[in-house]
Structures are given as C-alpha cells and as structure tokens.
Amino acid sequence: MSRHIVCLTFDFDTASGFxxxxLATPTPLSRGEFGARVGAGRILDLCKRHAIPTTWFTPGFTIESFPKECEAVVAGGHEIAHHSWAHVPPAMQSREEEEADMVRAIQSIRSLTGAAPRGYRSPSWDLSANTIDLLVKHGFDYDSSLMGDDYVPYKARNGDAAKVGEVLHFGTESGLIEMPISWTMDDHPHFEFYRTPDFLMPGLQSPRLVMESWKDEFRYMRQSSDWGVLTYTMHPYVIGRGYRMLALEDLVEFLAREGAVFMTMAEAAREARLRLEA
Structure with a gap:
C-alpha cells in the first residue's frame, strides 16, 4: 500500500538569523518579532483547524526571547527540534564553539519541553566537518540539513572529504537518519527580501505560483514512489504574511485531498528508520 508523508516544518528563527x-538595527529586529508575535499564531491556528502536527526548529535565542510564543507551540502538540542557539552556521565555528552552542540550545529546549530534542537542523543548512559526530555524541535521532535525496530518508555519513583536484572521499555511515531538504521547498529564497552592502535577496515572488510548484513536488513523489517523505520548510516571519497564509492553506487543503499523511519530523524519522533497518 502506498504511503506519502508530508512534514510541514517551521524554522522559528525570529531575529536570530538577522x-x-x-543585522541588528530596529527594522530587521522587528521582522523577527513579527514572526513571533503574529506569524506563529496564524500558523498555529491553521494547524489546529486542519489537525496537522508539525515540527518547529527553534533556536535557543527564540525560546528565551519569546517564551510565551514558544510555549504556545508546545501547547499545540507540535515538535520542538534543535536549530542552534544563536543561528550561527556550524561551518563558521570551531568544534568547541559548535558543541557549546549545541549544548546551550539543548538546555533551552529541555527547559521548554521537559525533554531533549530528537532532531536537528543547522542554521543556513551548512554543516561543519564535526556536526554529524556531535549529533551522534549528543543522542540525536535525525538531522534535516542535507540534500542527498528528495523523498527518501537515508543514513547520514560522517567524514566525507573533498579537495580540489581529488576524487570525493565518502565517509562512514552513521546511525543518524537524514531527512532531506531542498532550497526549492523553502519559503525564504522565494519570498524574503533583504539587502546588505554586499548582498541582495530579491524574493517577493507570488505565493500562488510558488505553491503550484510545491503541489507538483507532491504529485511527483506520489507518481514516482510508493513511499516517501516530502519536507516543506517555512519561517513564521516569511510565510506568516496574510496573503501567503491564504496560499499555504490552499496547499494544505490540496495535500489533504491528495492523501498526504501529515507527521512531525520525529514521527517520520522513526518510520524511515524502521524501513532502513528492516
């Protein structure tokens, strides 16, 4: 029997990424605040109306800066997963800095939920050479930062190495379940606009057009495989704008009609592990 799982995931960055x-001037900080004070509530209302469990990758910064908003996510029955403390990409940190940040965020999540997180997503989807090893050391079940497949979870490798002019060296398979993602299934590059002296992200695409592509991704998964997991990644300060919320609800209604099985990422990772280790 075919089974097609959808994970709606939200990177609850608020202002941490800025x-x-x-980018710590008042305007970017206010954009992050919109995600916490306004966008998150709209998303939680939508999920409640449709009885959908979701996963919120939440930095420790958000948990400690917006405790009531994070408590509302937990009260709604959603998974809180790890997304660092300060939203600094691990590839920019030493092993010691990365582990200290990871442990600090675990403590924040434990204070919020009463339990350690089961899953991890790196800031900016940029792992370091140490990340997989640290995730295994600290008892994580899954990661959601890599792009080695689209619908089929796999075991993340530890120790891949690449040098210019040499063939790729594949490391060893870890016990960590990789829940693959894609920039195309992320709201941020499609919608978000911001600029710095050295960088411009134009964003501002039509949400209806983007959601048609997101629908097609589910259609193709269903057409090409008997079992799979499709992960959508969103940010409350991005998707939480009113007109985008209308398009998101249309997507959710489409997925429900087409037989999608909505799960938290922890639930989907458990099912994936059973399949991989059968």
Missing part, C-alpha cells in the same frame, strides 16, 4: 549576520 543578528548572526550583523
């Missing part, structure tokens, strides 16, 4: 990139 601050980590040196």
């Amino acid at each position: 601050i980590a990139r040196g």
Whole structure:
C-alpha cells in the first residue's frame, strides 16, 4: 500500500538569523518579532483547524526571547527540534564553539519541553566537518540539513572529504537518519527580501505560483514512489504574511485531498528508520 508523508516544518528563527549576520538595527529586529508575535499564531491556528502536527526548529535565542510564543507551540502538540542557539552556521565555528552552542540550545529546549530534542537542523543548512559526530555524541535521532535525496530518508555519513583536484572521499555511515531538504521547498529564497552592502535577496515572488510548484513536488513523489517523505520548510516571519497564509492553506487543503499523511519530523524519522533497518 502506498504511503506519502508530508512534514510541514517551521524554522522559528525570529531575529536570530538577522543578528548572526550583523543585522541588528530596529527594522530587521522587528521582522523577527513579527514572526513571533503574529506569524506563529496564524500558523498555529491553521494547524489546529486542519489537525496537522508539525515540527518547529527553534533556536535557543527564540525560546528565551519569546517564551510565551514558544510555549504556545508546545501547547499545540507540535515538535520542538534543535536549530542552534544563536543561528550561527556550524561551518563558521570551531568544534568547541559548535558543541557549546549545541549544548546551550539543548538546555533551552529541555527547559521548554521537559525533554531533549530528537532532531536537528543547522542554521543556513551548512554543516561543519564535526556536526554529524556531535549529533551522534549528543543522542540525536535525525538531522534535516542535507540534500542527498528528495523523498527518501537515508543514513547520514560522517567524514566525507573533498579537495580540489581529488576524487570525493565518502565517509562512514552513521546511525543518524537524514531527512532531506531542498532550497526549492523553502519559503525564504522565494519570498524574503533583504539587502546588505554586499548582498541582495530579491524574493517577493507570488505565493500562488510558488505553491503550484510545491503541489507538483507532491504529485511527483506520489507518481514516482510508493513511499516517501516530502519536507516543506517555512519561517513564521516569511510565510506568516496574510496573503501567503491564504496560499499555504490552499496547499494544505490540496495535500489533504491528495492523501498526504501529515507527521512531525520525529514521527517520520522513526518510520524511515524502521524501513532502513528492516
């Protein structure tokens, strides 16, 4: 019997990503606040109406800066997963810095939920050479930062190595389940506009057009495989705008009609592990 799982995931960054990139003036901070105070509530209302469990990758910064909003996510029955403390990409950190940030965020999540997180997603989807090893060391079940497949979870490798002019060296398979993602299934590059002296992200695409592509991704998964997991990645300060919320609800209604099985990422990772280890 065919089974097609959908994970709606939300990177609850609020202002952490802006601050980590040196954008700490009032306007970017207010954009992050919109995600916490307004966008998150709209998303939770939508999920409640449709009885959909979701996963919120939440930095420790958000948990400690917006405790009531994070408590509302937990009260709604959603998974809180790890997304660092300060939203600094691990590839920019030493092993010691990365582990200290990871442990600090675990403590924040434990204080919020009463339990350690089961899953991890790196800031900016940029792992370091140490990340997989640290995730295994600290008892994580799954990661959602890599792009080695589209619908089929796999075991993340530890120790891949690449040098210019040499063949790729594949590391060893870890016990960590990789829940693959894609920039195309992320709201941020499609919709978000921001600029710095050195960078411009134009964004501002039509949400209806983007959602048609997101629908097609589910259609293709269903057409090409008997079992799979499709992960959508969204940010409350991005998708939480009113007109985008209308398009998101249309997507959710489409997926429900087409037989999608909505799960938290922890639930989907458990099912994937059973299949991989059968």
